[in-house]
Amino acid sequence: MRITDSRYDRDRQRLNVAYRLIGHEARTQTIRQATGLSGDRIRKLYRDYFKGQPARPVRRRRGKSPRQMSFFWRSPVHEVQAAALAAMLQHCRFIGRPRALYRPNLDEVNRFCDLYETFRALCPATVISFEHAWHLLHVLARLDEFVLARCPDCHGTWIRDTLDLLPDNCAACRTDPPD
Numbered sequence: 001m002r003i004t005d006s007r008y009d010r011d012r013q014r015l016n017v018a019y020r021l022i023g024h025e026a027r028t029q030t031i032r033q034a035t036g037l038s039g040d041r042i043r044k045l046y047r048d049y050f051k052g053q054p055a056r057p058v059r060r061r062r063g064k065s066p067r068q069m070s071f072f073w074r075s076p077v078h079e080v081q082a083a084a085l086a087a088m089l090q091h092c093r094f095i096g097r098p099r100a101l102y103r104p105n106l107d108e109v110n111r112f113c114d115l116y117e118t119f120r121a122l123c124p125a126t127v128i129s130f131e132h133a134w135h136l137l138h139v140l141a142r143l144d145e146f147v148l149a150r151c152p153d154c155h156g157t158w159i160r161d162t163l164d165l166l167p168d169n170c171a172a173c174r175t176d177p178p179d
């Protein structure tokens, strides 16, 4: 009976996390990676979600999840917002833990949702979608090609491409150099 109860609780927790991810317009493959639910089950959850909340402006995004870090260098705004999000990831100890993130547990996914929701509250018009934030999380978890660094000019946090020599300072300093 106890085992059944705990399985039921786990399944319920998994569904709650999946609904939370649907609310963030996460793609099926992201939800599958984050919850371990099957693609069929997730598609059914999507249907139930939209049936239950027809007025909510949630879009179902199709196709592949973002895989390009170049997104975060599209403009100084992208760069600064990515650095702010990365600083939050570091503060909440998400960075430098690659193994845990390929098979995250539900608590970690919930903590990441908390973090992203906090970021959205601080930066409501952000250009960084949940899927982009999820991608950034996985790239920075590895800490190989991209690392968090201190800007040599303003000492602010920025994301440095370790394979690229330029630029060598943060977006804020490039657009508005300190006196």
Ligand SMILES: [Zn+2]
Pocket (backbone or CB within 6 Å): 151, 152, 153, 154, 155, 156, 169, 170, 171, 172, 173, 174
């Ligand atoms: Zn700087």
